[in-house]
Amino acid sequence: MSLRGIIRKLDRTALGSVADVQLQLSRVFAGVRFVYLTEEPPSAIEARKHMSLAKRLWLMLFGVNGRYPCCNGSWERVENLGGGAIEFYFETNRPVRYVSATCYGRTRGFDALFEELEKNTGWKTNFA
Numbered sequence: 564m565s566l567r568g569i570i571r572k573l574d575r576t577a578l579g580s581v582a583d584v585q586l587q588l589s590r591v592f593a594g595v596r597f598v599y600l601t602e603e604p605p606s607a608i609e610a611r612k613h614m615s616l617a618k619r620l621w622l623m624l625f626g627v628n629g630r631y632p633c634c635n636g637s638w639e640r641v642e643n644l645g646g647g648a649i650e651f652y653f654e655t656n657r658p659v660r661y662v663s664a665t666c667y668g669r670t671r672g673f674d675a676l677f678e679e680l681e682k683n684t685g686w687k688t689n690f691a
Contacts, residue, residue, distance in 0.1 A: 566670055568690040570662040570680070577658035578686060581634060584659045588636060588651060591680045595638040599655065602631045630654050640672075647673065664688060 571578065578584050589595050611619060636651035647668040653659045666673055677688040 566666045566690055568664045568666070568677070568688045570664055570677075570686050570688045571660065572685060573687055575660070577660050578662065578684075580658060581653075581655045584653060584662060585634070585636070587680070587684050587686070588662070590683065591676055592636075592638040592649065595636045595651070597634055597636045597651075599634050600631055632656055640669075647671075649673065662686075 579587075585595075585597055632655045634651075634653055634655050637648065638651070639648045640646055647666065647670050650665045650667070652663040652665075653661065664677075681687055
């Protein structure tokens with residue numbers, strides 16, 4: 564199961580540059596790894612070719628379409644601290660306006676991390 568949230572300022576102004584956003588996320592989510600993507604990976608395009616029509620329709624309706632260029636970040640909490648992982652996504656073609664955060668696994672305790680991020684930056688995370 565996953566839980567998706569959007570990180571943004573309350574006034575919806577930009578969070579800052581890509582470097583600023585990466586720095587702030589790294590301060591709270593120590594060890595987060597970022598990957599910059601200029602275009603959709605060929606493996607994703609190829610995988611879609613082999614999907615059934617029903618699966619492609621489901622992804623169109625319920626999936627999250629990434630826009631490129633973008634930055635993906637991944638952070639994992641070690642098992643002895645409860646496990647779980649968070650995937651971050653944000654567009655990089657202009658100042659970053661929001662970050663999508665998807666939490667996986669045992670998410671207990673993640674609230675404290677997002678509260679620390681808000682305390683340090685003023686960025687609020689709203690989970691749907």
